[in-house]
Amino acid sequence: MVQFERSDENVGGRVLQGAMFLAGARLIVRFISVINLAVLGRLLTETDYGIAALALVPIALLQVFSDVRITSALIALDDIDERHISTAFTIQVLRGIIIAAMLFFAADPIADYFNAPALRDVCRWLSVVLIFDGLKNPAFFLYQRNVDFSKEFWRVTVAQIVAGIFTVSAAFILESYWAIVIGMIASRSVESVLTWWRVPIRPWFSLSEWRIFFSYGSWLTFAGMATQLQESAGSILFGRYLGTDPVGSYTMGKEVSDLALAEITAPLRQTLFPGFGAVKNDRERLIRSVKTAMGTLFGISLPLGVGLALFAPEALMVLVGEKWLDDAYIVQVLAPVGALTMSIAVVDSLAMALQKLRGIFYRAVILAVISWPLIYYAMLEQGLLGGVLAVGVVRLIRVIFNMFFLRGMIGMSILTMLATAFRPAVATSVMAAALFLLPRTYDPATLGSALTLLWTLPYVALGIIIYTIVTSVLWRMAGRPQDGLEANILHYGGGLLQKLRANILLYGGGVLQTVRQKLRRKRQDD
Template sequence: MKFERSEENIGNRVFKGALFVAGGRFVLRLFSLVNLVVLGRLLAPEDYGVASLAIVVIGFMQVLSDMRVNSALIAMREIDERHIDTGFTINMLRGLLIAALLFIFAGPIADYMNEPKLEDVLRVISVVLIFDGARNPAFTMYQRNIDFSKEFRRRVAATILGSIAAIVFAVLTKSYWAIVAGTLFGRFTEAAFSYWKIPYKPRISFREWKVFVSFGGWLTLSGILSYFTQTIPQLLIGKYLGASPLGYFTIGRDVAQVATRELTGPLVVAITPGLSAIAHNTQRLRTAYRKAQAVILGIAMPIGVGTALMAKELIAVLVGAKWLPATDVIVWLGPTLAFTMIASATDGLAMAKMATRAMFNRALFVAVVSTPVFGLAIWQGDMITVVYALVFRMFLQTAVNMYFAKTLIGDSFFSPFTSSWRSLIAAAAMAAIVSAVPASFTPSDPEYVVLLEMMPRVLLGAAVYVLAHFVLWRLAGRPDGFETKMLEVSGIALGKLRRFRRTAN
């Protein structure tokens, strides 16, 4: 396998990689959307609540012991087979250990969360930790070299099989075991495909363990704190308010990020190895980071704002009117998630600069400030106050990320705004005009009627956003940014379409 990487044509390679990741995310989201539609109608809010708690616990166990092997393999300047072997050994032992611990302590965890059903779910789903630990780290070499084609195939296969398993079990059991089955099948497929047609098979070795400990130690601590602040809303809602409110929160959060994270996520993933490849060139790194953030926010803002504007319609179409109590969650989280994309590539920037201790300090600050806010929110005994606290935490995280980026590359704190202000104004214009158009939503209407009624507002919003964006761009003197990248992509797509037509004729 190729362990070295090229610094040539980073921008185009990152964008090509992002397209592959986007393709995988599109398929993933398509089947996740099918899952959402089917499971939302077959399962009760309590089922979603139980499954959500189990996944949160699994995630925390993983973060608690994660040495960030894959991140290290991508970020390090030089690696060889010894690093692959050591990374595999660390991950495998970690997976076995935390799976055993989760199996043993499933009962006490369920008791603490006041949810008896959680015990059996945790013991079954602990197998996921073994699957994850057995993955082949050599697969990461493709991502290190900004080649995401094989990751695309792996994610597609895992998503399809996991979705099929979830739907089949939902029809058979009509319980939370459907979500458990989908998770198990999907993660097993991801592990299996990390070996399929991969030329290097890792062996047991501890030769480079010091490298991973020195790189991953601070990242592990940072990951624990970050995961805690991200999942504390679910933990508090599940423990103090019950499984049903947690089910509404989970559905609302999933709908709020159904498009934003899946369309911008590919760029965030693809840019990390790209930034690592040019980390030694600060000026080039600064320019690449600015442009990446402008493109990410330009895509995210209309989606997040549009999701909030169409919250009731989206719930009715996707999961049914019984989930309408989740509307406020979507209204608050949709635009907030989109805005946080203004500093979404900061982790990739930190990895590129190997600033792992600074990442821990950042996570510690956010956790210390936001945890008391969540405590006050749950004291009010209302799900929506926890959502408000989550919005506060997300804005706090964004401000901290912007300051973090400033210190890493010597840029201005307001640099993300100077690169992306047109996206913010265009999204505000879109929200103002679409809000002024009356919505004829009726919960009892069939889904296809709701969909047809919302489409004119969706098209209007898209047209206003695009028009406002390009008017502002021309007034600003056509600077290099989101608009130039979109024109470049459009030109490439049209060129390929013309060639296809000529070939077909």
């Protein structure tokens, strides 16, 4: 049964459990994504990736311009009933139909703007995706309201498995950008269908509570517009002035950078919003939760981002093949900057939980105003390299803005925020220095994917060992504080091991007892 009520009991445990469910889903999704990336990277060209990436730009803009944050409102509002669910469903359906029609009829001018005729048919087919998005059952997301992500695990996992099968099959058969289009349609359609499976609430058409959703989502919608304009600046400018091939290279570099960063930290980030919402009325617990979340995200993202930058050529060779090695500089720029961006991602979740939405809007507008001219002039001066460096600078500026925004919301000092990153930053620096100074006796371009992986694994293992040792030493020297990744691993990891041990003893003992009883009966029969 779907629970409307929000509970503040054992929030930390439920957040971790939710993160584990999402981590499991993300692990499966990443495994499928790695297969997709390996296949597509070898079968498709930069032009194919560029066309697919440019088609996604108008879709993202249309979606964010019409977004009233249905799911966020359902999670954040204190009192909801089935009227809210039906209103949310009706808004979604109308929105999906309208923006799908807009994309369908805008296909010609979009293709003309980017001077890419292939975009016409791609945009028209992808308009189907927007209709499927509008048909999702909003009641499905009420599970997240109570920090229950088990249903989301199955939805994401099944959808990605289906999408992976369709994408890889189409790539082998068609060897074109249509493989990406087919995979996206398959994924979104299955995701939509699964929001209705075993969810007891069946919404119908109603707009009785529309004012609540539009009043809640207005600032987030405006902020989303500005953020999407800022995030799309690189793809739009590169596509307009450099062509589809550079857009393909830029997209591939971003995908490889996000492969480790965004996806590994996503489970924890997705649970932060409902987690903060559950303790938002207890200031002390809220501040403690924010510090713990920041310390944990720093502890995961910093070594991943820096390590990926150090081994960018190896990552590209293993994942997508030799023809993408010239794009290693994109990963080297975006990965470490992305690590910092992931670490401050708690800010948006906290702002939504506290309904400090106007600040998100102001920050997004300022960044959009900065990003377009900065990327444009850097691109004119240095081509794609200059544009990528400008994208990195904009992301760093966003991190700085987030720190001041966080201080304004809960009064946490900048020094306290930096302190949460001290141990991960020092450990990452030591790890990076050791790996950088260690000579590499191989060349990824001449080894091939399999041998490059074998040669790289010892370096990766060494980096993990160095980071773990340095972090542990610093944590003990600091008096074993409870606001970081180390304490979470020991606390929740120890609890999980105890449960696992208890289950093994319980069920293992039961099995042994059954075996003994059968042996005893057999002796008696003999």
